[in-house]
Amino acid sequence: MKAAASNPAVAGLALEMRGIAVAAMADPGTILVEGVDWSVAPGDFWVVGGQQGSGKTDFLLMTGGLTAPVNGAYHFFGNGMPMFEENRLGERLQLSMVFDEGKLFNRLTVSENVSLPLRYHRNLTVAGADAEVRPLLDLTGMESWADSTPGAMALAWRKRVGLARALMLKPRVLLLDNPLSGLDLRHRGWWLNFLGQLSRGHPWMEGRPTTLVVTTHDFRPWQGVGRQFAMLKDRRFVVLGSWQQVNAASDERVRELLAVEAGSN
Amino acid sequence: MITKCRASSRVIYPLAIHEISRAGLRLLPMFLLVAAALGLVVIGQAVSWLTRIGAINYLGTIMVIVVVRELGPLIAAMLLLARVGTANVVELATARALGEVEALEALGIDPLHYFVAPRVFGMAVGIFSLTIYLILGALVSGYLWAFVQEVPLQPADYFRQLAAALSGLDFALLAVKTGLFGFIIAIVTCYHGLAQPLRLEEVSHATVRAVAQSVIACVLLDALFIVIYLIF
Numbered sequence: 001m002k003a004a005a006s007n008p009a010v011a012g013l014a015l016e017m018r019g020i021a022v023a024a025m026a027d028p029g030t031i032l033v034e035g036v037d038w039s040v041a042p043g044d045f046w047v048v049g050g051q052q053g054s055g056k057t058d059f060l061l062m063t064g065g066l067t068a069p070v071n072g073a074y075h076f077f078g079n080g081m082p083m084f085e086e087n088r089l090g091e092r093l094q095l096s097m098v099f100d101e102g103k104l105f106n107r108l109t110v111s112e113n114v115s116l117p118l119r120y121h122r123n124l125t126v127a128g129a130d131a132e133v134r135p136l137l138d139l140t141g142m143e144s145w146a147d148s149t150p151g152a153m154a155l156a157w158r159k160r161v162g163l164a165r166a167l168m169l170k171p172r173v174l175l176l177d178n179p180l181s182g183l184d185l186r187h188r189g190w191w192l193n194f195l196g197q198l199s200r201g202h203p204w205m206e207g208r209p210t211t212l213v214v215t216t217h218d219f220r221p222w223q224g225v226g227r228q229f230a231m232l233k234d235r236r237f238v239v240l241g242s243w244q245q246v247n248a249a250s251d252e253r254v255r256e257l258l259a260v261e262a263g264s265n
Numbered sequence: 266m267i268t269k270c271r272a273s274s275r276v277i278y279p280l281a282i283h284e285i286s287r288a289g290l291r292l293l294p295m296f297l298l299v300a301a302a303l304g305l306v307v308i309g310q311a312v313s314w315l316t317r318i319g320a321i322n323y324l325g326t327i328m329v330i331v332v333v334r335e336l337g338p339l340i341a342a343m344l345l346l347a348r349v350g351t352a353n354v355v356e357l358a359t360a361r362a363l364g365e366v367e368a369l370e371a372l373g374i375d376p377l378h379y380f381v382a383p384r385v386f387g388m389a390v391g392i393f394s395l396t397i398y399l400i401l402g403a404l405v406s407g408y409l410w411a412f413v414q415e416v417p418l419q420p421a422d423y424f425r426q427l428a429a430a431l432s433g434l435d436f437a438l439l440a441v442k443t444g445l446f447g448f449i450i451a452i453v454t455c456y457h458g459l460a461q462p463l464r465l466e467e468v469s470h471a472t473v474r475a476v477a478q479s480v481i482a483c484v485l486l487d488a489l490f491i492v493i494y495l496i497f
Contacts, residue, residue: 026462066370089373097371103364107356117372120276120379128275165372 012078014173014211015040015063019072020237022055022062031070032058036237038230042172043209045199047226049219049257054232056215057100060177063213064097076173093121096171100178102162104150111137111146114164121169133168139204140164141190156187163194167204173211174198180221192225199227219246219257231257277383284387288349288447289394295348296395299340300402307331308407312414321416324407325426332403333435334494335487341396342446342483345388346476350454353384354475357458358468366459380459385451392447393440400439434497442490446483453479 021034032055040046050056061067062074065082074081076095083092104113114136115129122129137143140160150158159179166174179195180188194202198210216222219229222243229240233253240246246254307328315321357380360366369376408423457475 061367064371066367093373099364099368099371103368105365105368106360106363116276117374120273120372120374123273123275125275169372 012041013039013075014042014044014077015213016075016078017069017072018074020062020069020074021071022059023067023070024055024058025061025067028070031235033232033235033237034071036072038237038239040173040211040213042211043199044211045195045225045227046213046230047219047222047228048213048215048230048232048237049254050215050217050232051253051256052217055235056217056232057177059232059237060097060175060213060215064095064175065092066097089121093117093169094172096166096169096174098159098162098166098174098176098179100181101155102150102158104158104161104165106150109147109149110142110153110161113150113161114142114168117165117168136164136167136204140167140194155182156184159183159187159191170205171210172208173213176212176214178215178217180216180218188221192221196225199225217257218259219254220259223247273378277378280379280383281386284383285390286387288345288388288391292344292348292391292395293398296341296344296399297402299344300399301406303332303336303340303399303403304406304408305410307336307403308410308414312411312416316416321418322426324411324416324418325423325428326430328404328407329427329430329435332407333400333431333439335491337400337403338396338439338443338446339483339487341392341399341443342450343480345392345395345447346450346454346479346483349388349391350450350479351472351476353451353454354458354472355468357455358463358471359465361459362463362465362468376459381451381455384455385448388451389444389447392450393443396439396443434494438490438493442486445486449482449486450479453482 015038017036017038020036020038022032022036024030024032036059048056048059058067062069062082065076068082076083077091079088079091083089105116108116111130111133112126115124115126115133118124118132119126119129134143134146137146140163142157142160142164145153145157145161150161153161163176163179176195179191183191195212195214198205199212201207201209214222214226222229224243226243228242229246231238231240231254240249240254247258249255308324311324311327312321315323315327360380366376366380369379404427408418408420411418411423454475457471457478463471
């Protein structure tokens with residue numbers, strides 16, 4: 001699949017997909033989602049739901065530009081995706097991703113994990129990046145873990161390191177794969193509050209609202225946080241709308257994501 | 266690749282230095298032990314046979330042919346493969362299985378640049394230095410074993426025999442050969458660790474494949490160099 005050409009007509013949109021089909025990363029011959037038509041405006045906060053195995057992670061990997069779509073056209077601020085070319089790295093870094101379970105570099109400390117993108121792209125030493133890394137560690141509550149390695153940490157903290165690392169370069173769009181899975185109530189609350197701040201315009205992002213896309217298998221925690229909802233259902237990407245529309249939906253699959261039996265609303 | 270290494274030199278160079286240390290300095294004690302053993306093996310056998318046929322003056326020549334041209338570089342390559350190459354595949358394959366490659370790509374960092382370039386450079390430089398130490402150690406220990414066996418050979422004569430048997434081509438081919446051994450081991454092990462999506466249970470298979478292919482590639486390369494020696 002060739003990268004889509006730039007399209008000035010959709011330059012105002014953060015993400016724009018037309019007729020996108022997504023294959024499994026582990027098995028490129030298996031199509032998981034197809035016919036995706038989706039527009040994400042700057043500052044939007046989308047929650048994409050789906051049962052386990054519905055292809056949420058692969059869909060997000062494609063959205064993050066890590067895999068090419070099998071079919072269709074995908075633009076990121078008007079630029080064709082995926083961007084693998086070296087000379088488009090600057091545009092590419094406007095998009096960042098937080099993986100389920102963090103996907104941290106296990107041989108690096110927390111501080112080194114978080115500073116890596118900054119050091120690599122700005123050619124800084126560990127000490128040189130420290131002044132910018134410390135505030136982000138403080139912000140994410142990771143300051144006491146700075147010199148620990150990921151193997152010594154619980155899942156909840158590893159996820160936060162993944163978030164801090166993704167925020168290091170202050171991206172305009174942040175994709176988060178199942179950020180609340182495996183977290184206790186206290187950590188969930190922290191994430192929902194922090195993502196809400198990012199969406200409204202966090203000081204770390206210089207007050208600019210960050211465009212957010214999260215995946216989940218449970219819509220309930222996102223009530224009042226996510227502004228638009230969609231779901232992956234039977235290999236299709238279905239836009240559901242606002243929380244009120246999700247809550248009013250009678251579709252059995254939507255009710256499952258609300259942990260409510262169909263017809264009980 | 267070189268331009269990119271320079272652009273991120275403060276990240277990549279420390280990794281390359283770590284790899285040189287791992288594939289060079291840290292293996293030195295083991296290589297010196299093997300050098301002593303190699304000198305014993307070659308001299309022990311050679312003295313016994315050369316004395317019988319009255320050709321003890323060829324001791325230096327035999328050391329050059331066996332140790333400098335053949336066994337030194339090949340043994341160094343096999344030791345590097347055993348000590349560093351296998352660890353390389355396991356590390357990279359585990360990183361791949363745990364999604365570190367995707368994480369690098371998501372951060373706009375080229376995995377080849379971050380994972381492969383320092384290892385290739387480190388192994389090529391490391392094996393070159395180690396081979397030189399191995400050969401020098403084997404030549405010195407060879408003389409010591411000859412001395413123990415009461416061979417009537419002065420150090421100056423032994424050194425003269427070695428110098429006479431060595432040519433400029435030996436030095437040039439030794440440098441090229443050892444560099445290529447390091448390059449091959451690094452490329453093959455990195456390829457098997459990173460090239461395809463892996464699950465954790467496939468790491469051991471990837472390691473076995475990488476070791477087997479590295480051994481075959483090094484032996485074939487060595488055979489190619491024998492042909493070059495024969496031609497020249």
